Amino acid sequence: MDTLQSTYKGSLALLTDFYEITMAYGFWKNNMHNRRAVYHLFFRNNPFNGGFAVNCGLEYVIDYLNNFHFSDSDLSYLANIKGNDQKPIFDPAFLDYLKNLKFECDIDAIPEGTIVFPKEPLLRVKGPILQCQLIESALLNFINFQTLIATKAARVNIAAKGDPVMEFGLRRAQGIDGALAATRASFIGGCAGTSNVFAGKKFGIPVLGTHAHSWVQAFDDEMAAFEAFANALPNNTTLLVDTYNTPKGIDKAIVVTKKMEAKGYKVSGIRLDSGDLAYLSQLARKKLKEAGLGHLKIVGGNDLDEHLVASLKQQEAEIDSWGIGTRLVTAYDQPALGGVYKLSAIETKKGHWEDRIKLSEQSIKVNIPGVQQVKRFYKQGLMVGDMIYDERTDLSGRVKIIDPADPTRSKVLDKQHLECEDLLKPIFRKGKCCFQKESIYDIKKRTSEQLQLLDKTIKRFINPHSYPVGLEEGLYKRRMELIMKYKEESNQ
Numbered sequence: 001m002d003t004l005q006s007t008y009k010g011s012l013a014l015l016t017d018f019y020e021i022t023m024a025y026g027f028w029k030n031n032m033h034n035r036r037a038v039y040h041l042f043f044r045n046n047p048f049n050g051g052f053a054v055n056c057g058l059e060y061v062i063d064y065l066n067n068f069h070f071s072d073s074d075l076s077y078l079a080n081i082k083g084n085d086q087k088p089i090f091d092p093a094f095l096d097y098l099k100n101l102k103f104e105c106d107i108d109a110i111p112e113g114t115i116v117f118p119k120e121p122l123l124r125v126k127g128p129i130l131q132c133q134l135i136e137s138a139l140l141n142f143i144n145f146q147t148l149i150a151t152k153a154a155r156v157n158i159a160a161k162g163d164p165v166m167e168f169g170l171r172r173a174q175g176i177d178g179a180l181a182a183t184r185a186s187f188i189g190g191c192a193g194t195s196n197v198f199a200g201k202k203f204g205i206p207v208l209g210t211h212a213h214s215w216v217q218a219f220d221d222e223m224a225a226f227e228a229f230a231n232a233l234p235n236n237t238t239l240l241v242d243t244y245n246t247p248k249g250i251d252k253a254i255v256v257t258k259k260m261e262a263k264g265y266k267v268s269g270i271r272l273d274s275g276d277l278a279y280l281s282q283l284a285r286k287k288l289k290e291a292g293l294g295h296l297k298i299v300g301g302n303d304l305d306e307h308l309v310a311s312l313k314q315q316e317a318e319i320d321s322w323g324i325g326t327r328l329v330t331a332y333d334q335p336a337l338g339g340v341y342k343l344s345a346i347e348t349k350k351g352h353w354e355d356r357i358k359l360s361e362q363s364i365k366v367n368i369p370g371v372q373q374v375k376r377f378y379k380q381g382l383m384v385g386d387m388i389y390d391e392r393t394d395l396s397g398r399v400k401i402i403d404p405a406d407p408t409r410s411k412v413l414d415k416q417h418l419e420c421e422d423l424l425k426p427i428f429r430k431g432k433c434c435f436q437k438e439s440i441y442d443i444k445k446r447t448s449e450q451l452q453l454l455d456k457t458i459k460r461f462i463n464p465h466s467y468p469v470g471l472e473e474g475l476y477k478r479r480m481e482l483i484m485k486y487k488e489e490s491n492q
């Protein structure tokens with residue numbers, strides 16, 4: 001299914017920052033628009049002070065690029081944008097050029113659900129510079145948000161230790177796509193399903209849920225509310241027991257459940273949404289067991305995140321499944337990933353590429369030049385290090401990776417003895433998609449398999465161990481030489 005276009009019908013070419021279009025115009029005016037360039041999309045720090053991120057959002061990128069075109073109404077909108085002289089900024093011949101523009105870049109990207117780390121390219125775009133530049137903002141929008149939420153979901157699921165986590169975020173999400181994309185990313189990150197029915201239909205993922213406090217308030221008493229709900233949905237009933245008094249609510253749910261079970265129905269369980277979730281869930285479990293209903297599931301929620309879930313687990317809360325909204329879909333403690341898209345090489349003559357960097361006071365912010373690829377090394381079933389290298393480099397035998405932020409940190413990786421794979425896979429060639437779209441279930445499976453390959457010291461929430469990502473020695477030297485060259489030039 002075409003996820004993006006079926007929601008946002010028509011052209012999305014204007015889903016960009018205005019400066020991308022003014023630069024495109026500048027390239028065209030200077031007859032540079034067909035000069036080939038390479039850009040990489042990457043982030044600099046793991047979100048949530050964690051040790052990893054879950055790559056997500058590529059499907060939106062593919063949909064967007066498969067349909068990339070400027071519609072007539074886009075062009076007439078651009079034709080009406082005026083400069084300081086009150087005259088149109090763009091030459092009509094440029095708008096004609098945009099009208100006939102066909103996307104023709106090569107894209108390589110890391111598949112969704114892959115565990116990724118700072119500095120490494122999640123996506124590489126190579127092609128006419130005007131086209132590479134125009135798509136920057138949309139690509140960052142898709143990948144930054146979904147990677148952030150998939151990572152949050154993975155963390156919550158790690159804390160839940162295999163218990164199902166239901167994503168309940170629609171009502172607190174940042175707008176429609178903030179909810180939709182967050183539901184998709186949460187599922188990929190490990191959630192079992194969503195309360196968002198629109199997203200459930202669109203992505204083909206399970207919809208789940210219980211009932212609200214308003215259901216109980218709508219009846220004269222709680223028992224009547226429970227009975228009415230259980231009778232209406234006898235095989236899909238989870239009763240919310242905390243509207244008035246939780247222990248009494250549990251007792252009433254037990255009475256109603258026993259009646260339903262006597263009639264042969266299967267009630268799912270109860271939900272707790274306030275108070276001390278450890279104490280109340282233990283109390284509920286005791287009461288349920290005493291009533292012979294130990295098999296009922298207890299759902300817990302209320303402003304939870306990975307830290308509270310971990311704490312509740314440590315307190316031996318008797319919670320079987322978790323309902324999590326606000327803090328998951330809004331990435332409450334870190335509202336943006338901060339991924340960037342940087343030019344790293346340009347073709348100056350046919351077949352001759354020149355490295356490009358942007359200097360910064362902070363050396364970590366200086367980007368990596370070249371045409372990058374990422375090689376991941378594995379040892380005894382665990383990921384042991386990632387090497388960013390220039391794909392034109394001949395790599396034979398042992399390779400050394402160096403941390404660009406701290407050259408004293410280096411690691412020798414032996415290509416002969418370690419298993420390894422290149423992470424960036426071909427997605428578009430000359431503007432044509434060459435990647436078989438993956439089902440959301442396969443992507444979710446990849447996340448869970450990849451998390452198994454990651455040492456537990458990297459998955460912990462407090463002071464996680466930092467996974468080794470370094471530059472291949474030759475690329476490290478090239479970057480340093482470029483930094484020195486540009487620094488010397490700017491000092492002259």
Ligand SMILES: Nc1ncnc2c1ncn2[C@@H]1O[C@H](COP(=O)(O)OP(=O)(O)OP(=O)(O)O)[C@@H](O)[C@H]1O
Nearest residue numbers: 273274275276277278279301302303304308311315
């Ligand atoms: N045993 C526990 N350990 C740590 N945190 C808990 C525990 N039980 C609940 N919490 C969390 O503490 C916070 C308490 O929220 P809050 O002060 O709003 O209380 P409440 O019970 O929801 O009250 P209200 O009835 O007003 O909604 C929530 O984020 C909840 O998930």
Ligand SMILES: O=P(O)(O)OC[C@H]1O[C@H](OP(=O)(O)OP(=O)(O)O)[C@H](O)[C@@H]1O
Nearest residue numbers: 168212213214273302303304324325326
């Ligand atoms: O706490 P979150 O992680 O954000 O999870 C979603 C919340 O949304 C609902 O509350 P709300 O008060 O909106 O409605 P309700 O009457 O159904 O509880 C639900 O009860 C959860 O507490």
Ligand SMILES: O=C(O)c1cccnc1
Nearest residue numbers: 168195208209210211323
């Ligand atoms: O079904 C639920 O229990 C639910 C749905 C949305 C938000 N909070 C809870």
